[in-house]
Amino acid sequence: MMNYRDYQAFLHIVHVSDMHCRDGSSPTDLRAERAVQRLARQLRRTGAHPIADWLESSWEQGLAGHDPSAHDRMCRFLRWFAADRHFGGIECWLLDTGDLSSMGDLGSLDTARRWLDDYCRIVRATRMLVLYGNHDAWPCRFPLAAPRAELEAHRNALRSRFFPPLWPQGPLAVDIPHTRSRLLLSSVNSAIDDRWYNTWAYGSVERDPHWTSSRGVHQMQKLADDTERGFHRDLVTRDFRILAVHHPVHYPQRPAFGMALRNADEVADALIAFDRRQRGKLAHLVLSGHTHAPFPVLGALPRYAKGQHLQPLTDGQLQLIAGSLSQMPRAADRAACRDGRFVPHQFQVLTFFAPPVWQRHHHHVLMERRIVGRPGGTGDFRILVPPGGHVESVLMEY
Structure with a gap:
């Protein structure tokens, strides 16, 4: 636990993900x-019980509201x-x-956006940034079975x-007190609006x-160019930059098939190589969802970003993942965890x-992370206490 009594708090980011709303419609x-x-x-019937179990559980979890x-x-x-x-x-x-x-239907998206508006109003949020995920790109049904025209119509409705x-x-930008630097939060879209890739998440x-042949710019290139255009006029001052993306760049225990970011190496290379412009990495912190499990797990946040190698990211970059805010857990998962360690909503x-x-010339920020969850999937949300009882914090240089 660091002694940061002289540090000044200047921003909260309430990071939610994977609500998986299924409205009554x-x-x-x-x-x-x-x-x-x-x-x-x-x-x-052929004896492949483990594969059958995996198929059914994946299907149930994917469609659960x-x-x-x-x-x-x-x-x-x-x-x-x-x-407080x-x-x-x-x-x-x-x-x-x-x-x-869960299904990408407009009724559920309407409901979910109203929930987000409620959250903004309660915490008096000055800014809100909302991405869409692979399930939001579902055209109200399993993507593999959807005609191209239906996929296109849904995609146009989303955007x-x-x-x-x-x-x-x-x-989004906010000044970092005592410095000329800013904290910047940008986002890119990782959902693939098609049949095959989105079927496998x-x-x-x-x-x-x-999906166009004549227009469109690579998102990482545009992000880099836009960031450079926003450099400080003194040509020296650096900023602390955060990137939000639905699929994690560093995927803990990446599956052998499906679920992951197909071009994670390419995205990481773009984030890292930006430092050739002598203003630091394009992102020092990456925030994602998708996995339904927080990363690092409670109590495992490092004290320093330096020395961390979350491949394909490089030294000093961190990946944080938020759990599912509200998806209904499977009955089998709930029954298997009765000792309070089951926290499906986080x-x-x-x-x-x-x-x-x-210390204004040291180019670092201190970040506290509080994971909030509902133990057992019932009752109130509360701040979860890591081993040792101290609030997790990490020092990040930029």
């Missing part, structure tokens, strides 16, 4: 559901958070890193009604819009501190 893809059940039965009580409990926690004297009075941003819905038409987005950060609050005035 959300459709059921009965054809795909029956096909999965038939395939699972065939696998069991939200816990009906989670939103009200979240609002109750945020009211307490905003009123240790947290109130500091600028607050709300970040959602995608999968607002005209709920999300920006072009990416990357940002940056792959992501990619590529040219946007990726998000994180990141608080950033500026160094004292006599």
